Amino acid sequence: MKNIGKYIDQTxxxxxxxxxxxxxxxxxxxKYQFFAAVVNPCWVPVxxxxxxxxIKLCSVVDFPLGTSRTKVKVCAAEDLVQQxxxxxxxxxxxxxxxxxxxxxxxxxxxxxxxxCQGRVLKVIIETCLLEKQEKVAAANIIKESGGQFVKxxxxxxxxGAKVEDVELLRATVGPDFGVKASGGIKTxxxxxxxxxxxxxxxxxxxxxxxxxxxxxxxRG
Numbered sequence: 001m002k003n004i005g006k007y008i009d010q011t012x013x014x015x016x017x018x019x020x021x022x023x024x025x026x027x028x029x030x031k032y033q034f035f036a037a038v039v040n041p042c043w044v045p046v047x048x049x050x051x052x053x054x055i056k057l058c059s060v061v062d063f064p065l066g067t068s069r070t071k072v073k074v075c076a077a078e079d080l081v082q083q084x085x086x087x088x089x090x091x092x093x094x095x096x097x098x099x100x101x102x103x104x105x106x107x108x109x110x111x112x113x114x115x116c117q118g119r120v121l122k123v124i125i126e127t128c129l130l131e132k133q134e135k136v137a138a139a140n141i142i143k144e145s146g147g148q149f150v151k152x153x154x155x156x157x158x159x160g161a162k163v164e165d166v167e168l169l170r171a172t173v174g175p176d177f178g179v180k181a182s183g184g185i186k187t188x189x190x191x192x193x194x195x196x197x198x199x200x201x202x203x204x205x206x207x208x209x210x211x212x213x214x215x216x217x218x219r220g
Contacts, residue, residue, distance in 0.1 A: 010207040011038040058087040064154035066091030077115035113146030122149035128159035149178030160184030170198025188213035
């Protein structure tokens with residue numbers, strides 16, 4: 001596949017990332033022209049000044065647990081907007097979803113979406129912690145509450161993305177809504193599987209490896 005990098009949100013979200021690692025990360029992002037660079041909030045000012053135009057700056061809200069109070073998530077989103085983020089990935093309150101407090105979940109997403117002021121909001125539902133009907137409910141709430149993507153995973157829980165979950169989410173939200181597969185995507189073959197299943201964005205820290213494998217495949 002040509003331009004596989006345009007599907008990829010290249011991430012560096014590990015808590016022990018250093019300035020030197022961020023610099024190396026940026027070299028890969030620029031070289032392979034990924035869709036977005038995703039960093040923890042403390043690195044947004046650094047990365048934002050070094051990204052070329054055309055690559056989106058993305059950061060995270062209440063990552064990886066999603067358990068902060070709504071006003072904390074709203075303030076975090078507002079701060080990221082002020083710092084120049086184009087996209088924001090927030091973690092849904094999974095406990096509230098599981099106890100079917102859909103009003104709480106929907107209101108929280110709506111308020112964070114408003115705080116994003118038109119920026120793209122991707123909502124992480126942590127699929128490995130949910131039953132099938134909970135995944136469907138979460139996707140529908142996100143779509144109804146102002147999010148632009150439903151995202152499978154943080155990559156910090158028991159499992160990451162699964163092809164069958166992406167297929168389910170795509171069937172739930174329809175053809176025109178965002179579905180992001182994230183967590184455990186390390187190879188070009190996996191990336192193709194998720195795109196075929198319906199993902200129109202991939203979150204991974206292995207984007208360089210994936211693009212290089214894609215280039216090798218095209219030469220072969």
